[in-house]
Amino acid sequence: MTLPRLMPLTVAISTVGLLLSSAMTNALADDHEPAWAQGRSSDMANSPLAPHATPLTVTAVEDIPLDHLRMPDGFSAEIWAHGMPGARMMARGDNGTLFLGTRGIGRVYAVLDNDDGEEREHVIIVDGLTQPNGVAFKDGSLYVAAINRIFRYDDIESHLANGDDIPEPEELTDAFGLPDDGHHGWKFLAFGPDGRLYVPVGAPCNGCEVDEDTHATIHSFEPDGSDMRVEARGVRNSVGFDFHPETDELWFTDNGQDWLGEHGPQDELNRLSETGEHFGFPYCHSHGVIDPDLGSEGACDGITMPAALMGGHAAALGMRFYTGDMFPEEYQNAIFIARRGSWNRTLSVGYDVQVAHLSEDGERAAISPFMVGLLDPRENDFSGRPVDVLQMPDGALLVADEQNGAIYRISYETPDYSEE
Amino acid sequence: MRFSKGAPWQRALLTWGGAAALGFALPAASDDAPAVGLPFEEQVQVCGACHGSDGNSRLPGTPSLAGQPQLTIVNQMIYFRERLRQNEVMTPQARGLPDAEIQALAAYYHEQPVAAPEGDPDTELKARGQELASQQRCASCHLANYHGREQMPRLAGQREDYLVAAMVGYRDRTRGGPDTTMIDIMRGVSDEDIKAMAHFMTHIEE
Numbered sequence: 001m002t003l004p005r006l007m008p009l010t011v012a013i014s015t016v017g018l019l020l021s022s023a024m025t026n027a028l029a030d031d032h033e034p035a036w037a038q039g040r041s042s043d044m045a046n047s048p049l050a051p052h053a054t055p056l057t058v059t060a061v062e063d064i065p066l067d068h069l070r071m072p073d074g075f076s077a078e079i080w081a082h083g084m085p086g087a088r089m090m091a092r093g094d095n096g097t098l099f100l101g102t103r104g105i106g107r108v109y110a111v112l113d114n115d116d117g118e119e120r121e122h123v124i125i126v127d128g129l130t131q132p133n134g135v136a137f138k139d140g141s142l143y144v145a146a147i148n149r150i151f152r153y154d155d156i157e158s159h160l161a162n163g164d165d166i167p168e169p170e171e172l173t174d175a176f177g178l179p180d181d182g183h184h185g186w187k188f189l190a191f192g193p194d195g196r197l198y199v200p201v202g203a204p205c206n207g208c209e210v211d212e213d214t215h216a217t218i219h220s221f222e223p224d225g226s227d228m229r230v231e232a233r234g235v236r237n238s239v240g241f242d243f244h245p246e247t248d249e250l251w252f253t254d255n256g257q258d259w260l261g262e263h264g265p266q267d268e269l270n271r272l273s274e275t276g277e278h279f280g281f282p283y284c285h286s287h288g289v290i291d292p293d294l295g296s297e298g299a300c301d302g303i304t305m306p307a308a309l310m311g312g313h314a315a316a317l318g319m320r321f322y323t324g325d326m327f328p329e330e331y332q333n334a335i336f337i338a339r340r341g342s343w344n345r346t347l348s349v350g351y352d353v354q355v356a357h358l359s360e361d362g363e364r365a366a367i368s369p370f371m372v373g374l375l376d377p378r379e380n381d382f383s384g385r386p387v388d389v390l391q392m393p394d395g396a397l398l399v400a401d402e403q404n405g406a407i408y409r410i411s412y413e414t415p416d417y418s419e420e
Numbered sequence: 421m422r423f424s425k426g427a428p429w430q431r432a433l434l435t436w437g438g439a440a441a442l443g444f445a446l447p448a449a450s451d452d453a454p455a456v457g458l459p460f461e462e463q464v465q466v467c468g469a470c471h472g473s474d475g476n477s478r479l480p481g482t483p484s485l486a487g488q489p490q491l492t493i494v495n496q497m498i499y500f501r502e503r504l505r506q507n508e509v510m511t512p513q514a515r516g517l518p519d520a521e522i523q524a525l526a527a528y529y530h531e532q533p534v535a536a537p538e539g540d541p542d543t544e545l546k547a548r549g550q551e552l553a554s555q556q557r558c559a560s561c562h563l564a565n566y567h568g569r570e571q572m573p574r575l576a577g578q579r580e581d582y583l584v585a586a587m588v589g590y591r592d593r594t595r596g597g598p599d600t601t602m603i604d605i606m607r608g609v610s611d612e613d614i615k616a617m618a619h620f621m622t623h624i625e626e
Contacts (some may be wrong), residue, residue: 018487034601052492053571056498057519085519104598128503130598183602388575 009067014211027261032115033411035183038206044242051343054385056105058083059404062180065383068373071409073415074328077371080398080409081120087405088257088320089188089239090398091135092391095157095278098390098407099142100400103131103186108144112161125153125166133239134189136197137186137222145199147251149173150225175225179204179214184237188318192214193248196220196229198254202237207257207282218272219253234274236281240318240388245333247362249273251307253316255285258344264290268306269337269356269365277304305333307358308365314350315340318388324395333358336397337369338386351375351382351391371399371410427618442531452516470509473539483582487530492573493526496597505597515581515613519575534577534626543583549620552613566624570598576624 025190033040036051061082063140069077086102087109093099096113100114107127111120126132126144132143151169153159159166176199179185184202192198210216218232218241231250241252250272256265266286277312283291283299289308290299310316319337341351353371358364374384385403397410449457455466464473465487471477475486485493499505500514514522521556552558561572568574575583589595590606591614 006506035600036606048560049559056495057523104504106502130504204461263537314422 008379025358033120036206036258041259043070045260049344049346052382052404054086054104055405056085058085064401064404064406065374066408067172068383069371070373075410076411076413077408079124080407082404083403083407084109084111084122084279084407086402087400087407088387088402089133089135090187090388090400090407091137092390092392093141094159095144095161097160098124098398099135099137099159100407101133101135101144102150102402103133103194106130106146107136108132108142109220110156126151126169126199126202126353128376130134131186134187135200136191138191138197143172143189143223144169145180145189147185147187150176150178152223172388173224176221177225177228178219181215186239187239188239190241190243191223192220193243196224196232197223198241198250200235200238200241202225202235202239203281206259207294209282210292212278215290220249231275232270232277232279234279234284235270237360240316240338242320242335244362245321245323251319251321251335252309253319254279254281254306255257255315255317256312256410257282257291258313260285260289260292262312262345262347264312266306266312267310267314267339268366269308269310269316269319269335270304271307271363273304273363278302278307284405287315302413307363308367309355310337310339310354310367311342311349313344314341315342316354318400319356319411320389320391322391322397324391325396327397330357331355335365336389337367337398338389340385340387340402341375342381346380348375348377348380348382351385353386371408374401384399423445426435434523443476453513455513455521456516456518460521463521463525464528466513467483467529471529474535475532477579477582479537480579480581481585482579483586484534484578485529487534487577488526488529488574489568489570490523490526490530492568493529494522495571497522497526501598505595534574537577537580537622539580541618545616546617546623547620549616549618553617553620556609556617558617561601575621576626578622580618580622583621584614587614588616 005066049403060168064079064082068080084100084107087100088143089101091099098111100109106129109122110125111122114121119302131148132144132146136196143157144151152174153169166330168355169237180200181204188200190198195389198218198220201216202219204212213230216235217230218229218235218238220229222265235254238252241250243250254270256266270279280303283295284303287305289299292338316337316339319335320332322331322336334355337356338356339352342349352369355366355370356365356367375382384401386399387402388400390398399408449605455463470479470482471485477484497514500510502515562568562575566576587606590602591609593603
């Protein structure tokens, strides 16, 4: 399936409108920009660049672009589960249930672990929430973070296994006391090796001054919402992180600012070496790009630079370290990173999974394509949007495709070149 | 259906999440919308009772669906169905409607020709509305001909009273839904300006 990408549109403005708009509209228009257009310069005002709408309907299995996927030799992909519009962030229960957050469609899915040759079933655990993107699992409980609320579902897998009604969750919204801004307010969730729940709070804007203790941060909490700590500051909008399997350091992706240019500032892969480190937003972007409005000389002093650059507007989101036995040795402790793909540039990038290999000193990383094919650069079109990755117990890698509501499973077998 | 003997929640959820999307016909639950399970022709009659048999509404306050982009109708129906957009009339009408049926209805209304608006334009008001719409950059999403695209609705030829109500609803934040773009755009716009823009959009000449 190929989706029609936004075509450059010739917006014919009437003569009357043009005269007026040049004379008197800038102040008015600035007050009336939607959130995603904040920071758009007046010469881009009629640009057709805007976020791509995510389908809210089921993609028929024959329309899922499995045959577009390309990986290095030896890797192959299959459809592991499908029929879940908007499927985004993944968390796996102890008994094998895969939980999936969403944004626009407001649901949390559970894919049941019934690999008995039949198609995997899924159920909708909850619907009607505001962008319940974040899911995490610990000690039998599923944690769900929507923009304005946080819930805990205890013993969720036994209820699913018994076919019981899902009991009302414990609401932890007040305990966590997080802001509920719509802009960049959707949450990623993950438990750290310290047993604490890590929660990012994005900047409530494209670019703006923020309170460094409440926004553009990654917080951590005890699972009950107590003992809040600011782990990282100056993080514009992180929607994915994981902990180094040996050092326990937090590594996270961060989305660069829009409307500053076709090519950047680039998204980041970051490493937190010390609690409270500052990663630059809103003054210093990417690899040391001073913000044209809010930054000044020295704005990048004392700022932690990225471990790797992830591409301009590429939307690097879910990421996990690989520790499985299935993939070749070179993938041990490497990071798989899903890039949902760009909207704020005319020449698209992303729509893939990259792999980041860490330097010997463990401070930097180099990125390289791992799963590609959903972006057609000749047509500047895309057919899928990877949002998250998850390692399975057998070492296979799941990839969530939000555009098609599908989960792919990537597995590896040593290629036998003599066969060909 | 493996869960057909399961608890009611499982039947209901699987209806939406799995079987319904694949086009299975399942018995409608009691709180489903009246159109659920009806043949397509009868579903069109249910919708047409308010929206007009050809998708051109003659009922004050009720929008025309004729000529709307398919995705506009699909997304709004799913927002209603999922209770993400609350509306006394439409939330219950969308309850339990499967994706495939919503998509078929949207395709049908997209194809219907847009009827001429009721009444004649007030030239002065229309010109003022056109200026305001240009200032607000409505065309950057709804297109220069205001036919809309993808999830962004057609405005050209829409009922004037509906356009006024929709814009006021966004401004006053009484019209919900997951996409807050229009709430940001309509912030602080006066009743007078809304009336002028609605008048212009209703009377855009093809």
